[in-house]
Amino acid sequence: MEQTMNKTPKTYRVTFVPIGTLEYEYVIVSDEGEDEAYYQAKHLLQEDIGWDAAKDFDGTVEEN
Numbered sequence: 853m854e855q856t857m858n859k860t861p862k863t864y865r866v867t868f869v870p871i872g873t874l875e876y877e878y879v880i881v882s883d884e885g886e887d888e889a890y891y892q893a894k895h896l897l898q899e900d901i902g903w904d905a906a907k908d909f910d911g912t913v914e915e916n
Contacts, residue, residue: 876897876900876901876909878892878893878896878897879916880892880893886913886915889913890911890913893911893913894906894911897909897911
């Protein structure tokens with residue numbers, strides 16, 4: 853075993869960087885239109901990643 857008494861602690865900087873583009877996609881079934889589908893999906897996103905993080909995401913709606 854190594855003795856740690858004479859060792860000086862080191863400082864490390866650890867950085868996390870996203871790989872590529874992070875994307876969340878939700879499929880919403882709604883008979884109330886695009887706006888309602890958007891708000892339902894936005895609510896799910898906020899629950900999944902938190903309200904603060906969700907504000908950094910722009911959403912688009914496409915009819916399937």
